[in-house]
Every structure is written in structure tokens, then in C-alpha cells.
Amino acid sequence: MNELAIKDLLYKLADDQLILGHRNSEWTGFGPILEEDIAFSSMAQDKIGHSLAFYTLLHELGEAEPDTVAFTRNANQFHNNQLVELPNGEYDFSLIRHFLYDNAEIIRFEMLSQSSYEPIAKVAMKLKGEVKYHVLHANTWIKNLGTSTEEALIRLQSSLNEALPYALGMFEKSTYEQELINAGVYAGEEAVKSEWLKRIQAVLEKTELRLPDLKSKEPKLGGRYGEHTEHLQPLLDEMAEVFKIDPTAEW
């Protein structure tokens, strides 16, 4: 198996989870109700833990230590999709992002748990059980708020419209796409996307929210190749603020 292809896939997985985990953690102390502070913090901890698991696999393949990889790269070296790096905004945006992202992530993890590449399969098998709860959380809240007040519906619908092009960017193909599919690592981004559409549609049908026409939305691409919005670098600078005081120190 082409090691570059595996590394590319691992970086995508790890960077997505790290950056969204970081964003989720920003809700600690600011949630609309205490229970949501706690929920977003829990998911943040899981996601950061998942990113560590993937960075550890990368380290085993010869990349630098997880701390170095996570805390010292610049934005143009990150492979996450642009959806996860956007600021939290209001709770409606964070919830919609969480819904769109985790419904895709669980499919990725389900596929990878059957992967021909055993180290990923093992990790994905273990972690998908956690992502399952993230999906459950997102879907429950979307169903609840998506059938509630007009105010909530307007907010959620407008966040959904805004987030969708970025969400479509999650499925940007890597250079090694066909190679990964041929080698049975996973079924590829097109397959993830079509299953994702089915699942989010099934949830949205139970609400008064509508998925915008996909043809009218241009996917926001580039994230997988190091092109990011202006929001990622400040996030990384903040994350590394203490670490960079002395990168060789034990904190």
C-alpha cells in the first residue's frame, strides 16, 4: 500500500477531529443551557482524543510526535475541511455544523472499521462507538429544535443554508482517492457523500427544515490541500500560544 496515500487519509481524519474538537471546546461556559455546555465539552474531549489516536498512527509511520504535529504546523499544512474551522457563531450554527459533520464522520468510521489497512480499522472500530453518540445528540437536537418555534426554525434554516457549501467540501477527493478505493482502504468520498445525504435527509424530513438544492451550492474546496479560510490560522496561533513559549519543555 502506498504510504503517502495512507498518511494523507490519516491527516484528513486527524485534522478534522482536532479542529472541530477545539471549536466544540470553546462552548465550555457559554452554552445556552448547562447540559449543552457539558455535551459539547464531552464531544470535544472525544474528538481531540480521536485526533490523538490518528496522529499516533502517523507517528508510527515516521511522522513527528503528535504534540509537534498538532501544535507547530501552520494553516497551510492542515488537511481539515473548511467546515470545521469556521467560528462557532451562534448555537444554531454550531448545532447545524455538528449535525452535518458527525453524520458524515460516522459513515467514514463505519467504512474504515472494515478497512483493509488494519491499523486504521482497529482504531476506527473503537472510536465509531463514541461518534455514534455524537450523531445521536445532533439528530435529537435537530429534531427537537427543528419542530419548535419560528425563531428557531429561521435560525437553523439560515445556518443550514450557510453551512452546506462547506459541508460539501468535506467530500473533496484526495490525490490518492482511486488508489485507496482499489486497495480496499475505504469506499471513497463519493460513497460517503451519497450515504450521508440519505441519512441527513431522513432526519430533516422529520422537521420543518429543508435541505437546499445541492445544485445551487458550490462546494467550498481546498481544505484537503491546505487552503483555508482566514479563521484557521488564528485558531492555531491560540492553540499553540503556551506550547510555543518553549516547545521543548514538559508542560
Added chain:
Amino acid sequence: MYGGGNIFEATKFDDLQTEDPAKLAEFEARIARGEKIEPTDWMPELYRKQLIRMIEQHAHSEIIGALPEGTWITRAPGFRRKMAQMAKVQDEVGHAQLLYSAAETLGKSREQMLTDLINGKSKYSNVFNYPAFTWADSNIISWLIDAGAIVNQMANAKGSYGPYSRALERICAEEAFHLKYGHDAVVHMATGSPKQREMIQAALNRWWPPIMTFFGPSDKMSTHTETLMRWKVKMASNDECRQQFLDMYVPKIWELGLTVPDPNLKKNQETGQWEFTEPDWDEFKRVINGDGPCNAERLAVRRTAEERGAWVRRALLNPKAKYVRPLA
């Protein structure tokens, strides 16, 4: 974290005159026998009032206390600290949730308590009106403020009100982990590079005066305190808690080669009591009454969070909303 140094209402104890003497006697007898008082049991109004106030203050201290450490979640250096800091602060918010529920059993709603907090009507632990300038400040809070809170909460866990006492038992179990986390972080700083040592000493210097006021002013054994102690609402005096804290933690601070910024701090071998420079109680009063370095900021953050989240709470209360049971 984070309860400590509760401020009790200076209620006139004549209030007790209006209580049924037979019921009051039975209530006091139950407490003397070590029984717990439960939400539906009879209790004097004064007991209810003081407990609401105390539990509410404690709950507020948890969510406000999550702010100075919370700002360091996104800046924690390295995976190990980042994950632990998140988990630790999340615990504190969870404690607030537990405590608001305990206070609600006495008849005040969470929404009302939060409104009183934002309006400045209810207090919270005064130490959180001080800023956490650096990562090291956050470490000092995790270690020493949590340590202080444990001293206080271990005592209060033996109190007479069932829901509060059970909540505190759970909270103390988690606090024990926070203490280990905080200590571990401080050890790494104190034994690390010159820069790290300088950071942690500076943070200790900044936090020592607030820490010394954490347990509140010296108690005078008024009728007030006496009744609250008899009712097992207040379980230990502020001075006892402070002495116990110094006994447990000053040696640990010294062990790390750090200097406590109080030249008069020493244990009197004859009395067994710690002697120290009297904390600045005028400043304490000024800060608790709103004039501290961070009072306005802390409440503003809380107010913004409440305002921004209001639509979610309205939506949840909407009678049209369907309850969707998770498919776990």
C-alpha cells in the same frame, strides 16, 4: 471547585419565633440524631432560606469559576493538558448542574438563580473576580483553589440537607482528580525550565492573597453562626478551614522550591496554629461588593451567554415541540 467562604444572610433570628415550637424541636432532634433532612420534610423557613443561598452561591461559583480556567482550554500546551483541562472544566460545569438541581429541591428555579446571578443579587466565590493571566495561573487555580474547595466541601458533605450532602459527595470524588491534575501541572512548571519556574512563582504571588481570603473572614461566634452550626448547615468555621488548608498545602508548596509571598507565614509549634499576615479584608469587601478586577467581565460573559441562548430555551419550552426520545 469551588465553594468556600459562604456569605450568610444576616437574617434576624427572631424569625424563629414564628415557627411551630413542637415541629422545630422535632427538626432539631432529627439533626442531632444525624438524620438527613429531605426536600418534602418540614423545615424552618430560615433553614430553607440559608440553604438556598449557600447552595446557590456554590453553584454560581462553579460556573463563574469555569471562566478563568476555561479561557486556557484552547491554549493548553500539548494533548495531555488540553484533554485534562477540558475534562476538568467540564466537571465544574457539571457540578453547577448538580448544585442547581439540589437548590431547586428547596423551591427556587435554576432560571431564577441565574437571573439573580446576572443581576448581581447573588454572590459567588470572590476569588474568581481575579484574572488568570497565564497558563500558570490556571494551574495554581486547579491545584490550590480546588484544594481549598475540597477542605470546605468535605466538611459540608456531612451537613444535614440530604440533596446537598449527596451532591457534595459526588463532587468531592471528582475534585480529588482535579487536585491531582493541578498538582501534576504545578510540579511540571516548578521543576521545568527557568521560564516555567518564573511563570509559576509569579502566578503563586498573584493568587496567594485571594487564596488566603478564600475561606472568608474570621468567624465571630454569633448566635447566627451557632444556630447554623447546630442545624449542620455550616460545618466548620472559616478559620478552621483556613488552618487545615495551610497545614496540608504550605509544606507541599515549599517542597517544590516555591516561595509563599508572606514573610510572616509560619507554624507556631506551641499552638500548632499557622500565623500569617492578616489578609486585606477591606479589599475582600470591596471586591465582593463588585469592585474587583474581573467582576464586571465575569458577569458580562454570563449575561451574554444567557442572552445568546435564550432562543434555545424558548424553543425547548414551546408546547409545539415534540419530545424525541434518543434511540440509545
